[in-house]
Amino acid sequence: MSVFEYVLAGVLAVIAGPAAFDILGIGVPITVLMVFGGFVIGIVGGATPGLAGPFLMAVSLPILLSIFGFTPDALLPVLGFLVGVMKGATVGGAVPAILFNTPGTPDAMLTTFDGYPMAKKGQAGKALRTAHFASVSGDTFSDLVLFTCAPFLAIVVEAYLGFGEKAALILLSLAFVAAVVGASPMKGMIAAFLGLFIAAIGTGEDSYSRLSFGTEALASGVPLITAVLGVLILGEVLYAFEQMWRDRRSDEVTETQQQRDQRLTWKERRKLFPFIGVSAVVGTGIGALPGIGSTLAATLGYATGERMHKGPVPFGQGTPEGVAATEAANSSVSGANLIPVLSLGIPGNVGAVFLILAAESIGGFNPGPSVFRFSTSEINPELIIAFGLFTTMMLANIMNWIIGGRIMAVVGIMARVPKQVLLPIVLLLTLTAIYVQEMNFNAFYFAFAFAILGYLMRKLRIPTLPFVIAFILAGNLEQAFRQAFAVAGGDPFFLFKSPLSLFFLLLSVAVIIFFSRPKKPAANKAIEAERDA
Amino acid sequence: MLGRSTEIWIAVIFLILGVVAAALWVPFDSETPPIYTFRRQTYIGDAMLPMVAGAGIAICAATHLILSFLRRRDDQDAPFDRLTGLFFLVFLGIVAASFMLMFWSGPAALALFGPTGDEPVTYRQMRSTAPWKYVGFVIGGFVMVFGITSLIEGKFSARRALTSILAVAVLILIFDVPFDTILLPPNGDF
Numbered sequence: 001m002s003v004f005e006y007v008l009a010g011v012l013a014v015i016a017g018p019a020a021f022d023i024l025g026i027g028v029p030i031t032v033l034m035v036f037g038g039f040v041i042g043i044v045g046g047a048t049p050g051l052a053g054p055f056l057m058a059v060s061l062p063i064l065l066s067i068f069g070f071t072p073d074a075l076l077p078v079l080g081f082l083v084g085v086m087k088g089a090t091v092g093g094a095v096p097a098i099l100f101n102t103p104g105t106p107d108a109m110l111t112t113f114d115g116y117p118m119a120k121k122g123q124a125g126k127a128l129r130t131a132h133f134a135s136v137s138g139d140t141f142s143d144l145v146l147f148t149c150a151p152f153l154a155i156v157v158e159a160y161l162g163f164g165e166k167a168a169l170i171l172l173s174l175a176f177v178a179a180v181v182g183a184s185p186m187k188g189m190i191a192a193f194l195g196l197f198i199a200a201i202g203t204g205e206d207s208y209s210r211l212s213f214g215t216e217a218l219a220s221g222v223p224l225i226t227a228v229l230g231v232l233i234l235g236e237v238l239y240a241f242e243q244m245w246r247d248r249r250s251d252e253v254t255e256t257q258q259q260r261d262q263r264l265t266w267k268e269r270r271k272l273f274p275f276i277g278v279s280a281v282v283g284t285g286i287g288a289l290p291g292i293g294s295t296l297a298a299t300l301g302y303a304t305g306e307r308m309h310k311g312p313v314p315f316g317q318g319t320p321e322g323v324a325a326t327e328a329a330n331s332s333v334s335g336a337n338l339i340p341v342l343s344l345g346i347p348g349n350v351g352a353v354f355l356i357l358a359a360e361s362i363g364g365f366n367p368g369p370s371v372f373r374f375s376t377s378e379i380n381p382e383l384i385i386a387f388g389l390f391t392t393m394m395l396a397n398i399m400n401w402i403i404g405g406r407i408m409a410v411v412g413i414m415a416r417v418p419k420q421v422l423l424p425i426v427l428l429l430t431l432t433a434i435y436v437q438e439m440n441f442n443a444f445y446f447a448f449a450f451a452i453l454g455y456l457m458r459k460l461r462i463p464t465l466p467f468v469i470a471f472i473l474a475g476n477l478e479q480a481f482r483q484a485f486a487v488a489g490g491d492p493f494f495l496f497k498s499p500l501s502l503f504f505l506l507l508s509v510a511v512i513i514f515f516s517r518p519k520k521p522a523a524n525k526a527i528e529a530e531r532d533a
Numbered sequence: 534m535l536g537r538s539t540e541i542w543i544a545v546i547f548l549i550l551g552v553v554a555a556a557l558w559v560p561f562d563s564e565t566p567p568i569y570t571f572r573r574q575t576y577i578g579d580a581m582l583p584m585v586a587g588a589g590i591a592i593c594a595a596t597h598l599i600l601s602f603l604r605r606r607d608d609q610d611a612p613f614d615r616l617t618g619l620f621f622l623v624f625l626g627i628v629a630a631s632f633m634l635m636f637w638s639g640p641a642a643l644a645l646f647g648p649t650g651d652e653p654v655t656y657r658q659m660r661s662t663a664p665w666k667y668v669g670f671v672i673g674g675f676v677m678v679f680g681i682t683s684l685i686e687g688k689f690s691a692r693r694a695l696t697s698i699l700a701v702a703v704l705i706l707i708f709d710v711p712f713d714t715i716l717l718p719p720n721g722d723f
Binding site: 206423435439 | 534535539540543547551554558559562563564565568570574575576577578579580581582583585586587589590593594596597600612613616617620621624628632636670674677678679681682684685686693696697700701704707708712714715716717718719721722
């Protein structure tokens with residue numbers, strides 16, 4: 001198959017795939033329907049403080065697996081839904097930030113700086129339209145960069161890196177994530193090694209399941225989804241419960257009379273373009289690096305926009321340029337975050353973790369450099385799925401352009417759902433989602449054990465992302481080590497033999513040392529909070 | 534970063550954990566050592582990954598210990614206090630009660646109010662039949678959601694009770710009603 005035929009096959013797998021139902025004799029493809037469903041749920045969830053894209057993706061994944069099963073046909077509907085959620089939540093997070101000064105997602109913190117003052121001036125509708133326009137523009141730009149960069153990067157990796165270099169590259173990625181997430185690189189590294197250690201329990205190649213103490217409970221290993229949901233979601237829920245219990249307060253919501261004309265004219269949109277363009281480039285650049293959060297992208301986008309701005313209303317006092325600069329930057333992170341996933345098989349953020357989990361659970365698609373083998377003699381089904389995934393992302397963008405703004409306008413009510421009511425429901429929802437996957441009450445105990453681990457990590461400011469990424473990558477890393485060792489003929493210095501793998505290893509050490517320097521206070525509290533989380 | 538003494542404690546605990554894991558747990562609980570030779574071929578054994586991970590934890594913890602020692606003394610609050618203990622005591626009590634009720638309410642309700650006849654009906658036979666399949670999930674789920682909400686708010690209210698019941702009902706609508714193959718907790722265990 002030629003490149004064009006692969007692209008076409010990917011597009012057709014989505015738009016001409018199995019139909020969910022017929023309308024006037026025309027079948028509605030299930031993948032398109034799932035993207036739409038995920039997108040709407042994503043906006044609603046993003047607009048609900050306390051919920052965010054990763055929460056929704058985590059809870060939906062076990063349900064989706066139960067519905068679609070574990071056949072390759074399930075890949076595109078499930079991944080399409082998760083992509084829809086990811087994109088919906090990105091725009092949805094701006095809604096409560098603008099209307100109630102409460103960011104729906106952490107990266108929307110900076111949207112409150114200008115969005116809420118605009119709403120106070122009676123321009124809430126205009127602020128929402130600005131946020132939507134900037135967000136969807138940034139997101140689309142970032143996706144286009146992903147579509148062009150990921151295949152090239154993957155081809156280069158596959159062509160030039162052997163087993164040893166791949167193992168060293170995984171180590172470099174882990175070191176980078178551990179170093180940049182959180183306040184202390186050493187704690188990040190501890191988290192990463194802990195993830196590798198726990199992933200080793202009950203796995204391996206020998207007939208005896210290692211580290212299982214000979215028990216049946218540990219012999220089959222730690223259930224992947226339960227562990228990830230426990231650490232990432234339930235740990236956060238427990239942490240939030242304790243915080244809310246300590247801090248029983250309710251925010252008063254005041255109503256402001258809104259202006260009649262809330263349109264965002266073409267002239268106004270044109271004035272926003274330079275801010276959106278610069279922020280989209282900044283966000284895409286930041287997003288392509290694993291582990292760096294969208295809050296940093298939003299802060300850099302906002303700071304750059306502030307320097308460019310010469311309008312009558314300064315940044316921070318309710319100017320649309322401020323909203324646009326922030327939203328374009330944080331939204332353009334989501335597409336670029338998938339560059340390391342698709343080209344290297346390394347998840348760079350929590351959203352990507354769930355895409356990899358979905359792919360690993362279903363099977364038939366292993367995100368990484370081997371996906372982009374443009375073989376002409378035989379069909380590479382993984383490549384068709386990759387182009388199908390790109391198609392679902394574009395579909396979600398089109399939906400976002402057409403109806404995203406309208407949905408944003410009606411989901412403001414979600415910000416009024418009290419967190420103390422919502423989070424206990426999230427707990428039960430997550431436990432139920434885990435149960436339908438495992439069908440065993442023991443899964444609850446596993447989930448709670450990992451929830452407590454996640455809670456302790458948050459309390460002790462040990463970042464959870466390096467733990468989860470290392471946990472997921474442990475199998476690949478061990479495999480790469482074994483293969484490289486075998487190819488090197490049992491040479492114990494196999495990792496240091498190639499100049500490239502030596503370079504990756506030295507770079508890992510350099511990254512850790514660089515980020516271990518004493519840090520200056522962060523420019524804003526959102527960054528500080530994300531760094532310390 | 535947390536206070537200096539807390540960071541030192543974290544480093545010491547992980548240092549001990551890493552050393553114990555790498556030096557004791559892994560060698561005694563793996564079939565093959567980190568590197569072994571079989572039929573004149575040298576392989577990486579099952580102990581390699583966890584031993585590297587354990588040693589990595591220990592090395593990073595030791596480095597963190599040194600860095601923390603070099604920090605200036607401060608008087609930041611410890612991350613845990615008596616309130617943490619109190620909260621988790623009540624919280625885990627609610628969760629344990631909800632798990633117990635979720636697991637046993639269905640079989641108990643069937644034993645008390647189920648059909649009677651010559652042949653006793655087991656819960657396994659009725660685990661996919663309404664209303665029995667909902668009893669455990671509704672009671673356990675309600676206790677969990679309502680209990681935690683009330684704990685956080687510090688009061689019981691009828692409104693929150695209603696919200697909790699509605700939430701459980703919505704979850705049944707999501708997970709159970711559309712699918713024949715999915716079993717709500719705890720029905721898969723019977």
